[in-house]
Amino acid sequence: xxxxxxxxxxxxxxxxxxxxxxxxxxxxxxxxxxxxxxxxxxxxxxxxxxxxxxxxxxxxxxxxxxxxxxxxxxxxxxxxxxxxxxxxxxxxxxxxxxxxxxxxxxxxxxxxxxxxxxxxxxxxxxxxxxxxxxxxxxxxxxxxxxxxxxxxxxxxxxxxxxxxxxxxxxxxxxxxxxxxxxxxxxxxxxxxxxxxxxxxxxxxxxxxxxxxxxxxxxxxxxxxxxxxxxxxxxxxxxxxxxxxxxxxxxxxxxxxxxxxxxxxxxxxxxxxxxxxxxxxxxxxxxxxxxxxxx
Numbered sequence: 255x256x257x258x259x260x261x262x263x264x265x266x267x268x269x270x271x272x273x274x275x276x277x278x279x280x281x282x283x284x285x286x287x288x289x290x291x292x293x294x295x296x297x298x299x300x301x302x303x304x305x306x307x308x309x310x311x312x313x314x315x316x317x318x319x320x321x322x323x324x325x326x327x328x329x330x331x332x333x334x335x336x337x338x339x340x341x342x343x344x345x346x347x348x349x350x351x352x353x354x355x356x357x358x359x360x361x362x363x364x365x366x367x368x369x370x371x372x373x374x375x376x377x378x379x380x381x382x383x384x385x386x387x388x389x390x391x392x393x394x395x396x397x398x399x400x401x402x403x404x405x406x407x408x409x410x411x412x413x414x415x416x417x418x419x420x421x422x423x424x425x426x427x428x429x430x431x432x433x434x435x436x437x438x439x440x441x442x443x444x445x446x447x448x449x450x451x452x453x454x455x456x457x458x459x460x461x462x463x464x465x466x467x468x469x470x471x472x473x474x475x476x477x478x479x480x481x482x483x484x485x486x487x488x489x490x491x492x493x494x495x496x497x498x499x500x501x502x503x504x505x506x507x508x509x510x511x512x513x514x515x516x517x518x519x520x521x522x523x524x525x526x527x528x529x530x531x532x533x534x535x536x537x538x539x540x541x542x543x544x545x546x547x548x
Contacts, residue, residue: 263511263515263516263544264516265519265536265537265540265541266292266293266332266516266517266518266519267290267291267292267519267521267533267536267537268291268292268293268294268295268330268332268518268519268520268521269286269289269291269294269295269520269521269524269529270294270295270297270335270520270521270522270524271286271294271295271296271297271300271301271302272297272300272301273521273524273525273526273529274286274301274526276300276301276302276303277301277302277303278302278303278304279302279304279319279320279323279324280323280326282294282301282302282323283323283324283326283327283329284327286324286327286329287327287328287329289529289530289533290533291329291521291533292329292330292332292518293329293330293331293332293333293518293520294324294329294330294331294332295332295333295334295335295371295477295520296320296331296333296334296335296365297334297335297336297337298320298334300335302320304320309350309353309354309357310357312357312358312360312361313361314361314364317361317364317365318364320365321364321365321366324366325366330366330367331365331366331367332367332369332477332518332520333367333369333370333371333415333445333477333518333520334358334362334365334367334369334370334371335370335371335372336354336355336358336370336371336372337371337372337373338351338352338354338355338372339351339375339379340352340372340374340375340395340396340399340400340403341374341375341379341380341392341395341396341399341423342375342379343379343380343383348395348399352399352402352403355370355372355403356403356406358370359403359406359407359410359412359414360406360410362410362412363410363411363412367412368411368412368413369412369413369414369415369443369445369476369477370407370412370413370414370415371414371415371416371417371445371477372414372415372416372417373416373417373419373422374396374416374417374418374419374422374423374424375392375396375422375423376421376422376423377389377392377421377422377423377425379392379423380392380395392423393423396423396424396433397433397436397437400414400416400433400437400442401437401439404437404439404441404442405439407439407441408439408440408441412441413441413442413443413476414441414442414443415443415444415445415476415477416430416433416442416443416444416445417444417445417446417447417450417479418430418444418446418447418450418451419447419450419451420450420451420452420453420456421453426451427451427463427466427467427470427471428470430444430470430471431470431471434471434474442474443474443475443476444471444474444475444476444477445476445477445478445479446467446471446475446477446478446479447478447479447480447481447522448460448463448464448467448480448501448506449479449480449481449482449483449491449493449501450479451463451464451467452483452491453491454485454489454490454491457485457491457500460500460501460502461502461505464502464505464506464509465505465509468509468512468513468514472513472514475513475514475517476517477517477518477519477520478510478514478517478518478519478520479519479520479522480496480506480519480520480521480522480536481493481496481501481521481522481523481524482494482495482496482497482498482499482500482501482523483499483500483501484499484500485500493523495528495531495532496521496523496524496532496535496536497531497532497535497536497539503536503539504539504542504543507539507540507543508543508547511540511543511544511547519536521533521536
């Protein structure tokens with residue numbers, strides 16, 4: 255029996271906290287609540303002005319204080335965003351990013367979450383330095399970084415959320431699967447953004463790309479990002495308002511309700527004046543897909 259035949263599947267819809275700009279945590283929490291979102295993806299330095307959030311400033315008390323501001327408005331911190339460049343060619347800059355990410359892992363649970371998210375660096379980062387082996391160099395650097403971060407995450411009982419992006423070192427479902435296998439840590443999970451998996455080479459096969467992502471990665475998907483896109487005349491991907499583009503949302507929501515019920519879904523690429531329309535579209539379609547499959 256399908257899971258949606260047995261019970262209603264609610265939609266946990268959240269948002270990138272810095273969509274509203276940068277402000278004090280209490281004011282941001284109130285805005286998120288007023289716009290009807292269940293949780294936030296919180297990138298501290300991008301969203302909050304309470305402090306400067308430089309490395310070394312975090313503590314259990316500070317993390318608890320920020321979490322309490324959101325909890326008072328009925329909003330969770332669903333994930334911490336710490337988007338470092340894990341393959342930066344300057345070892346000192348890369349080390350600074352790793353240390354900052356480790357600090358987020360250490361205090362994630364004090365913020366009320368178990369996930370710290372990042373991407374994997376541009377695929378062409380090492381192209382000039384290693385023109386014949388730049389992909390291999392980027393991959394090996396990424397694997398070393400993720401191995402170190404995964405070891406740290408396991409210490410604190412939290413997860414690393416890796417987001418595949420078509421132009422990045424982890425550019426596909428297959429490469430995400432490879433990273434999971436090579437690092438071999440239960441702490442390595444996936445932030446799945448379907449639009450980020452698509453480019454001019456596979457957009458015509460987007461249904462296949464979506465189904466394959468859930469087939470290969472379902473047990474490791476920890477968070478969903480949603481936005482929309484259109485392909486322009488130059489064959490380049492341009493972002494569009496949710497529901498106004500080309501993403502097959504009915505299929506995405508069917509796969510989510512089948513494989514990952516109640517997973518957190520974070521709205522991306524939103525602008526404040528259209529948030530009501532975007533969230534209304536997402537919630538309405540979610541309910542429609544559920545009815546159609548009941």
